[in-house]
Amino acid sequence: MTDTPDFDLNxxxxxxxxxxxxxxxxxxxxxxxxxxxISIPEWRVLAHLHQSGDVSVRDIEARVDMEKSKxxxxxxxxxxxGYITKAVNTVDRRLLVLRLTPEGKALVARVLPVAMxxxxxxxxxxxxxxxxxxxxxxxxxxxxx
Amino acid sequence: MTDTPDFDLNxxxxxxxxxxxxxxxxxxxxxxxxxxxISIPEWRVLAHLHQSGDVSVRDIEARVDMEKSKxxxxxxxxxxxGYITKAVNTVDRRLLVLRLTPEGKALVARVLPVAMxxxxxxxxxxxxxxxxxxxxxxxxxxxxx
DNA sequence: CTTGCATTGTTGCACCTGCAATGAAATAAT
DNA sequence: ATTATTTCATTGCAGGTGCAACAATGCAAG
Numbered sequence: 001m002t003d004t005p006d007f008d009l010n011x012x013x014x015x016x017x018x019x020x021x022x023x024x025x026x027x028x029x030x031x032x033x034x035x036x037x038i039s040i041p042e043w044r045v046l047a048h049l050h051q052s053g054d055v056s057v058r059d060i061e062a063r064v065d066m067e068k069s070k071x072x073x074x075x076x077x078x079x080x081x082g083y084i085t086k087a088v089n090t091v092d093r094r095l096l097v098l099r100l101t102p103e104g105k106a107l108v109a110r111v112l113p114v115a116m117x118x119x120x121x122x123x124x125x126x127x128x129x130x131x132x133x134x135x136x137x138x139x140x141x142x143x144x145x
Numbered sequence: 146m147t148d149t150p151d152f153d154l155n156x157x158x159x160x161x162x163x164x165x166x167x168x169x170x171x172x173x174x175x176x177x178x179x180x181x182x183i184s185i186p187e188w189r190v191l192a193h194l195h196q197s198g199d200v201s202v203r204d205i206e207a208r209v210d211m212e213k214s215k216x217x218x219x220x221x222x223x224x225x226x227g228y229i230t231k232a233v234n235t236v237d238r239r240l241l242v243l244r245l246t247p248e249g250k251a252l253v254a255r256v257l258p259v260a261m262x263x264x265x266x267x268x269x270x271x272x273x274x275x276x277x278x279x280x281x282x283x284x285x286x287x288x289x290x
Numbered sequence: 291c292t293t294g295c296a297t298t299g300t301t302g303c304a305c306c307t308g309c310a311a312t313g314a315a316a317t318a319a320t
Numbered sequence: 321a322t323t324a325t326t327t328c329a330t331t332g333c334a335g336g337t338g339c340a341a342c343a344a345t346g347c348a349a350g
Contacts, residue, residue: 007257020285023286069329116152130158
């Protein structure tokens with residue numbers, strides 16, 4: 001009987017997770033690009049610099065879930081735009097020191113409220129379901145790393 | 146005091162959602178590529194053809210959350226690999242009729258158990274949290290479309 | 291009929307991405 | 321000290337992606 005086992009892509013958890021993330025990311029990226037002219041990788045670098053001060057590429061790679069080449073290119077774009085500086089770490093000259101410029105700090109100050117508002121929108125849309133979603137994401141992110 | 150409002154990227158919902166989805170997708174894509182030589186877009190097309198029989202590119206675009214160009218290219222690769230055929234719909238010659246070949250059906254029969262096993266792994270890792278995650282994804286997918 | 295408009299699928303283009311190779315610097319081994 | 325090994329960041333390359341432009345077809349208006 002079961003020659004063709006029932007399968008509906010829309011009930012398939014990996015697909016659903018990816019579809020939801022893609023839509024959210026797309027909407028988010030559009031807003032960032034239009035209002036601030038930055039991409040999501042650039043935003044992640046900025047956010048981490050805001051959060052942790054001077055860091056290296058490797059630092060960001062470890063904490064922000066991005067390949068080092070992606071970090072490197074995002075950092076180069078941010079440097080070209082004047083939002084960060086790249087300097088050589090004097091104690092270990094293999095390392096870079098990425099640092100926000102005043103313009104970068106000002107940009108972060110403008111982006112942060114938009115990011116928080118976006119997250120608030122998501123939470124509103126989710127209502128009480130947000131807790132379950134967070135718990136599920138925790139489980140996936142903890143175990144899988 | 147609040148010159149620099151606290152912000153931790155790892156508590157930021159859009160980031161967490163995307164990070165989780167990326168890791169899952171990556172693991173999934175690796176397995177598909179190694180075992181079957183197909184990508185996720187190709188898998189989605191195959192899955193929809195398995196589920197719905199003959200369909201057009203536009204059909205898949207609407208139901209599988211992919212741009213038409215992405216569908217078109219995935220379909221071309223699948224055709225080149227001999228897994229589907231592309232024919233012109235005789236009643237509306239703008240439309241294509243995508244159809245699984247016997248090889249395509251055989252491939253789907255091999256992929257489906259792997260997909261189900263992967264989903265089962267996710268469910269195991271999540272345990273009872275899977276319900277909350279599903280509910281949250283529902284909310285995001287329903288409202289956002 | 292024909293003329294204009296909408297729809298379907300493909301493709302050119304510019305961009306982004308991951309991976310591997312590379313160069314530079316630090317560390318370990320002998 | 322010299323040599324090998326490891327670490328860090330960048331870059332070349334091949335391939336995937338979205339978007340806009342396009343050709344082909346269908347449909348509607350006159």
